[in-house]
Amino acid sequence: MPVTIQDVARAAGVSVSTVSRALAAPEMVREATRLHVVETANRLGYRPNRAARGLITGKTGNLGVIVPDLSNPFFPAILKGVQSQARGADYAVFLADCDENGAEEAALVQAMAKQVDGVILCSSRMSPSQLERTIGTTSLVLINRSVRDQPVVIMDVAGGMRQAVDHLAALGHRRIAYLQGPRNSWSNQQRRRGLRRAARRGITVNELGPFAPTFEGGLHAADLALAEDVTAIVAYNDLMALGVLSRLADRDVKVPADVSVLGFDDIPMAGMATPPLTTVAMQNGRAGRAAVDLLVSQISGADAGELRRELECQLIVRASTATPGTARSDPPHVTAPVRRRRDEPVAGA
Amino acid sequence: MPVTIQDVARAAGVSVSTVSRALAAPEMVREATRLHVVETANRLGYRPNRAARGLITGKTGNLGVIVPDLSNPFFPAILKGVQSQARGADYAVFLADCDENGAEEAALVQAMAKQVDGVILCSSRMSPSQLERTIGTTSLVLINRSVRDQPVVIMDVAGGMRQAVDHLAALGHRRIAYLQGPRNSWSNQQRRRGLRRAARRGITVNELGPFAPTFEGGLHAADLALAEDVTAIVAYNDLMALGVLSRLADRDVKVPADVSVLGFDDIPMAGMATPPLTTVAMQNGRAGRAAVDLLVSQISGADAGELRRELECQLIVRASTATPGTARSDPPHVTAPVRRRRDEPVAGA
């Protein structure tokens, strides 16, 4: 039923090799022949079978992407970038969701390996040893995780945190709480250290958690943060930050008048939250595209090629954030309403 | 470099066919042989090349999914369902994003066709004729769109709208605005008609739009809705509804005291918006899984099999919705503050 190269050859009155060449190596056939073949192919609606081609060339023309969880709004943006860049490079993409499971992720790479030329791992959940074992199975590019001499696309978390601290410092904040995500997560370590190092003279960072990196985690974390003597809260990610905002609203704490809240990741819709959130935004779409670039160059370009692409983070201070507070002229020292709800002694402060 | 079936055969001291059988047809080889072969295969880390297998069997073991736009939070939930169900059935999945472009979508199906056993089209953007032409290329299952005798997974929009109207009627609402999405969208027609038909005696529906099915579209639509004499707004989707809520908040219109807002789709995070949104939720995860079921049965099961799976919608009335208003005892007739901002005559009311 499907049109094969044989069909085209027969219809065009040439051999299969000529058809193959006409389509793949234009300069190896006479122009007239090429035209005739191409015309015939189009007329019959011929589409080469890439699987068969891959069998002999060793290249499938496919890419694989594995994400920890599609319901995490963080990943679709990366996928979108991967998609568009892959299409541009004439690659099709396999997608898999490993359900936050490192072992499953490793298994998926194995399962994909034969059908793809390389795999992009987003925020890999593999343990270092699993990852080590997986490297070598196929070409690999990591997003949001750095390892050995493997090609990686990472975000300049340190830079982002520096921007965040500068921003908060300019608003007069001196004590910041960091709400941790999953303790052993590579991203959490990155962000935690980034923030700690960005803290300047006169600014202290209080690390709380770990918490679940979810809206609910934020709800929970907010109460603990309120118990601390801070005027700013930096959450592991935007999802948590939204939870924090929600809880703060319930407890009648004004944002940013009483407390500034910062998120990380810039998930879609974060800007729709009220009151608005300040976010250290990662460029997920660009990350996806960059990963495809690295992968493609690794696949084709011998052994050279870039190994590490670092994307800068952007501090997004949403419009109305500035409005309600009088932050600039009147730095938020309004810790009273925050602590008011806790009747514990001021110990530790 | 990769381990082939030849390698296993050699290592196990049997022929390739025996290896093939030992792995695929356990009952066709002696148990001892089978064990030996399987053990050898595992030891060498052999993984069959599915592309090569597909070349001869005609089955690839792959599924394709095409979505209009990955950045639309509506689709990842479907993808997640597809993923998990596909994995269970031992299928790998190709993903493509057609950027809301029907022609591109059709082209993607063609491009995938040879590498997959079937394709799932989510909210297809193809024109009827494009769709007609695409059918037959490969096995197809549609989600959120109904056509000919093609297998489809659809939502019981009519039922959902009935629930919505019942809900609003119980709260005392009599005049409802429907904010349309893209005019020619199949979903928009569905929802519009569903709502119109659900409207009972004494309840009128005011159709506005079309609007962009986005947060921004909602911002815009809200102002137009406020100019109408309605107490409830049903938006084409949750994204628009969030935009409406945001605009209403800016204009100091209280929800749901002054106006009730309903969305459709139940995108993740919709519940995090303040004030809370009432949503007619579609079961996207289940839809994805159902689509895989239909596709698999269509691929394997000759020509029989279910053709149409209809999933019920759920009305999600979020907890705090009830709190602020005194809706039950005091139906919202507070149209004054809504209209107050427009100084046009009451004409048309």
Added chain:
DNA sequence: GTGAAAGCGCTAACAT
């Protein structure tokens, strides 16, 4: 410049 033939990794007759 073009055709004939070999073979990629695998399965499915067909032998034994």
Added chain:
DNA sequence: ATGTTAGCGCTTTCAC
């Protein structure tokens, strides 16, 4: 129950 052979659709020597 197992081995041998042909061939899936394609690219790529190798002849001509």
